[in-house]
Amino acid sequence: MKLAVVGAGAVGRAVCSLAPEYGHTVVALSDSRGAAIDSEGVAFEDVLARTERGEPVGEETPDEALDAPYDVLVEATPTTLGNAEPGFSHVRRALARDRHVVLANKGPVAQRYGDLRSAQRESNGRVLFEATVAGAIPALSTIADLGAENVTAVRGVLNGTANFILSRMAAEGLDYEHVLTEAQDLGVAEADPAFDVDGTDAALKCVILANVLADATTADADATANDSTAAKDGSTTAGGSSGRTYTIADADVAGIEGVPPSALDLAAEDGRTIRLIGEVSDGAVRVGPRLVPEGGTLAVTGTQNIVQLETRHAGRLNISGRGAGGPETATAVLADVGRLESERGS
Amino acid sequence: MSNDARPDGGGRGRAYTVRLELDDEPGELLSALEPIAANGGNLLSIFHERGSITPRGRIPVEVALEATPEGFETIVAALREAGVAVIQAGSERYGEVLTVLLIGPLVDTDLSDTLSCLERRADASVTDVSLSAPDGTDGTSTARIRLVTAEVDRALSVVHDAASEKGLDVIEPLTMKAATETDAGTDSNTGTDR
Numbered sequence: 186m187k188l189a190v191v192g193a194g195a196v197g198r199a200v201c202s203l204a205p206e207y208g209h210t211v212v213a214l215s216d217s218r219g220a221a222i223d224s225e226g227v228a229f230e231d232v233l234a235r236t237e238r239g240e241p242v243g244e245e246t247p248d249e250a251l252d253a254p255y256d257v258l259v260e261a262t263p264t265t266l267g268n269a270e271p272g273f274s275h276v277r278r279a280l281a282r283d284r285h286v287v288l289a290n291k292g293p294v295a296q297r298y299g300d301l302r303s304a305q306r307e308s309n310g311r312v313l314f315e316a317t318v319a320g321a322i323p324a325l326s327t328i329a330d331l332g333a334e335n336v337t338a339v340r341g342v343l344n345g346t347a348n349f350i351l352s353r354m355a356a357e358g359l360d361y362e363h364v365l366t367e368a369q370d371l372g373v374a375e376a377d378p379a380f381d382v383d384g385t386d387a388a389l390k391c392v393i394l395a396n397v398l399a400d401a402t403t404a405d406a407d408a409t410a411n412d413s414t415a416a417k418d419g420s421t422t423a424g425g426s427s428g429r430t431y432t433i434a435d436a437d438v439a440g441i442e443g444v445p446p447s448a449l450d451l452a453a454e455d456g457r458t459i460r461l462i463g464e465v466s467d468g469a470v471r472v473g474p475r476l477v478p479e480g481g482t483l484a485v486t487g488t489q490n491i492v493q494l495e496t497r498h499a500g501r502l503n504i505s506g507r508g509a510g511g512p513e514t515a516t517a518v519l520a521d522v523g524r525l526e527s528e529r530g531s
Numbered sequence: 532m533s534n535d536a537r538p539d540g541g542g543r544g545r546a547y548t549v550r551l552e553l554d555d556e557p558g559e560l561l562s563a564l565e566p567i568a569a570n571g572g573n574l575l576s577i578f579h580e581r582g583s584i585t586p587r588g589r590i591p592v593e594v595a596l597e598a599t600p601e602g603f604e605t606i607v608a609a610l611r612e613a614g615v616a617v618i619q620a621g622s623e624r625y626g627e628v629l630t631v632l633l634i635g636p637l638v639d640t641d642l643s644d645t646l647s648c649l650e651r652r653a654d655a656s657v658t659d660v661s662l663s664a665p666d667g668t669d670g671t672s673t674a675r676i677r678l679v680t681a682e683v684d685r686a687l688s689v690v691h692d693a694a695s696e697k698g699l700d701v702i703e704p705l706t707m708k709a710a711t712e713t714d715a716g717t718d719s720n721t722g723t724d725r
Contacts, residue, residue: 340705443671443700447663448632451675452702454661455630462705476630476704483705 186526187224189213189253191275192261193232193242196289196316199511200259200518201229207519215250216242217262222253251278257522261289264380264389266433269296276301280308287521288314289514295389298396299430313524316517318390319343320508324492325397326520327504331496333401338466338495343390345488345508346374346381347441347461351474352486355449355458361442373488383440384461384472388433391463391470395431398465431470439473452476458484466495544597546575546628546658546679549607550619552589560592566609573597575628575658575677589616595658595679597628629655629678631690635699637672638664645693646676653689655680 186209190197193216201211205226213222214232221227221235221243232242251258258279262272269292276293279286281304288294293301294314305312318324319341328336342348346368353364365382368374380386441461452458460483462475477483482503485491490508495501507513553559560579567574575595584590598606607620633645646657655678664672680686687703694701 439700443634444702445634445665445671445673447665447671447673448634448702451632451661451663451673455675457630457704459632459702464705474702476632476702 186256187212189255190259195511196514197261199515203515213250213253215247219243220245220247220250257285259287264291269293277304280304280310283309285310285525286312289316291317291389295392296432313521315521316514319490321513321516322504322506335497339394340464341492343387343463349373349488384438387463388436388438388472391465392431395465395470399429436470544628547603548595551592552616563615566613570606571602572606627683629683632702633674633699640697653686655686
């Protein structure tokens, strides 16, 4: 597949460096200032050399990258809230050209899911977004395999930075500021860690999950309506949330900034610990610090993430692993590209 | 069915009381408590009624504990097996246990008033309180509160209301309804220790 990669941060760069191994060609790579375009494949070493000198990734404009001869647009620009721009416009432009889109940017699926779905309906292109939820963890493809209508709830630890901070605080008895500084020194936390520690990042992932689960009930309702036009008012399905889409405004969000070491101590005395848990259940999205059994399934340590799915017929499934990082997230991006390729082949 | 199973497997604990009669000898209480801990019971309180020695010269002890319903049956059986006189077991099952953390200026906002307010409004009893105030009374402190209540959801909303009135944060346990009657047995991967 020919890929155009928009966004040259850790994820965009990792996609470029891994793509050849997966049998794909990166024909365009852009950042906010410029683009490198080559239908035979962008010379990634040259791009790296340029960025190390502080130059844009290439001579062309970012706009030209969106018109490059690609099969799949990989949208890996930083997540923005509000109207999710410019990511959303990148997606719309690709769909208008009947091209596929793979998102690493959470904005379009978290903030404008309905718009995205209607743009997709008018296109021969598809939008996949495995990388937006918990990095390398195959959360969305697992839900798709199970059938989203069979997944009744999702919960988990969806932010590695917050989890690192809480698990270090618990293990060492150190206070929040101290551990945050340490995390920044180690590169686990960004210079501006606000979205990680205030729950926003985990909430965006939960909102995406909520959209996917609600979409399944809508699809059910559509199918029912098509099968029997008489049953026009029978649109309420088991989930009760048909047609609904979510944004961050629908999420109840609390962060970990106010968790003192004394809270972790008292939790530990009682055989528990505190984790920043995201939940999607009964149409509600909630993120906040919660008490969980120490050493239990959800009490993953360090930067690990875990996604726990509650299913109708198969009980509980837990998938844990690395929820962030360039190569990890690129792995999820390339898995989506692989899915699009095999669909094209079949 | 067990739709109150915990996300981490196993049922949610309930509070039970058992009434025992022990000989007034050193070590008696300890050996009576051993089967409780050994079978996954969590001791909530022990009331040693030294003042009401039975006609046979034994001491009544009321033990409140937290266990799953299945766990509780095992505990009672284990107590009897160990030769402990179990006078009454489980007849006063008074509800579920809810443990929450309250964080903030607990002392300044009159913790004991907060607690009595919870008991009054939530129809719950506070069975245990631990306070950690590392910066003395004027800084942020944490209290771990164990409530026994018939209605956990209602008690939780009372806790949230009372906390927000006093500017305190609440950290509540993660207890969600499981979809089916399964627990940790279906875990495909429990990666906990990495």
